[in-house]
Amino acid sequence: MPHESSPPSGNGSWTPRIVAFFCNWCTYTAADLAGVSRMKYAPSTRTIRLMCSGRLDPQFIVEAFAKGADGVLIGGCHPNDCHYAEGNYKCLRRFRLLRRVLAELGLEEQRLRLEWISAAEGDKVKTVINEMTAQIKALGPLGLPRRFEDWDREVTRLEQTVTQSRPPFEKEVVHA
């Protein structure tokens, strides 16, 4: 995955980059159905197929954001429909706890979304992706890699300062 979300261009044509984690049995199949049915939706998602939404390690979500995703969409089977019986419930609980942590770190709620989409709901894939794309478009890029670079300027800056002036603590201390 490229490390930067694309910067907004002057004509407002910036499209968010959404990493979509879809389960093999329901949502991925639904996305397939949307494709076969020639539905049109925003080209903003990069889909990663998992066998089950219960396989979605919260680390994946955090890492996707840290590497430049503007949003993360999770798709799984409806409650009671999980191919592995309970995987989607695990996903739901992890999602709800991780969301609390990410909110404390200042992440807007709309950037992380969980949807239950069955294999028959191709149109829901379309609706959800379009809706999420519009919401994130309104929020603007997250651009964490760029932010990290910006934050680190305060440490790269020091070397220049030190070569320019004597470091503050080099001063002789005279004890009375």
Add this chain to the structure above:
Amino acid sequence: MPKPKIAFYWCASCGGCEETVVDLAEDILGVVEKVDIVLWPVAMDFKYQDVEALPDKSIFATLLNGAIRSSEQEHMAHLLRRKSRYLIAYGSCACTGGIPGLANQFERDQILKFYYEEAPSVVNDARTRPQLVFEENGRRTQLPELHHVVRSLDQVEQVDYYIPGCPPTPKITQAAVAALLDGRLPPKGTVLAAQDVALCEECPRRDSKPTDVVFTEFRRTHQKLLDPQLCFLAQGVVCMGPATRQGCGAQCPGGNMPCTGCFGGTDRVKSQGAKMISSLCSSLTAKEDEEIDRVLDGIPDPLGTFYRYTLPRTLFRRKIDLPAGHGTTDPGTTTE
């Protein structure tokens, strides 16, 4: 043959790591027999110039504890790197940011404002704050600048080895120093003297850990009389053991307190907190949104619980709301 030179230095830390060195007790004599301590601000009188005057790479190893939070600490990290053959991140703060790293939840000005103006014990009607530069009679005095972001040591300087812990135990400190002196050196970047497996492996309560941990609710340590033998997870208490590297000898569970995760995750883990979230949530019984939220309310500070020692080293590093351009303020002028 001259004895190898060792330096201890502290940055943003509480002094607990220094305490561990003192906790070596009479064993410290054995260490002192084998090495020359050339810098140890907490216990011995050395000046910055003494270090500056040393030839490059002449210190055998520097054990640096504390996070990097100010321009002075950053400068010392660079200096000690230059003077040392091995730079060792000593303790949770140097390894992963530690407790001071929790300041990454706030903006710098918020912290300074509270500290100098709003804290209940502060009387400062004039709202005076330390200035970075002060001139008097032609004398120019400077103070170190507080960074916007608290960093682990390896985020500002190349680190050879890590000794984690809040604080590291005397035992792993001794083992690590012995390994260094004997030249039994693992590949660079290794966490010294702590095995790369989860704490549960060495926990005395391990046998009481149920095969299937089941949570119906979370209780905090003060809300429950804790069983001194039973696995904390089986008691509905968050214990970071499953997501934390072993090596401490499970001292907290031994003292009837759950693990808070100070050794950080194992090498395979990128985000200790995310792993713990994953583990805990898979064992919850709740299935409906409201029920899940009610149970999760039992963890009132999830960020501080799961990332207590690792926030600066996690993939987000700090609260992301820092306005752009905060890295570029000029240190030669006063800010705020």
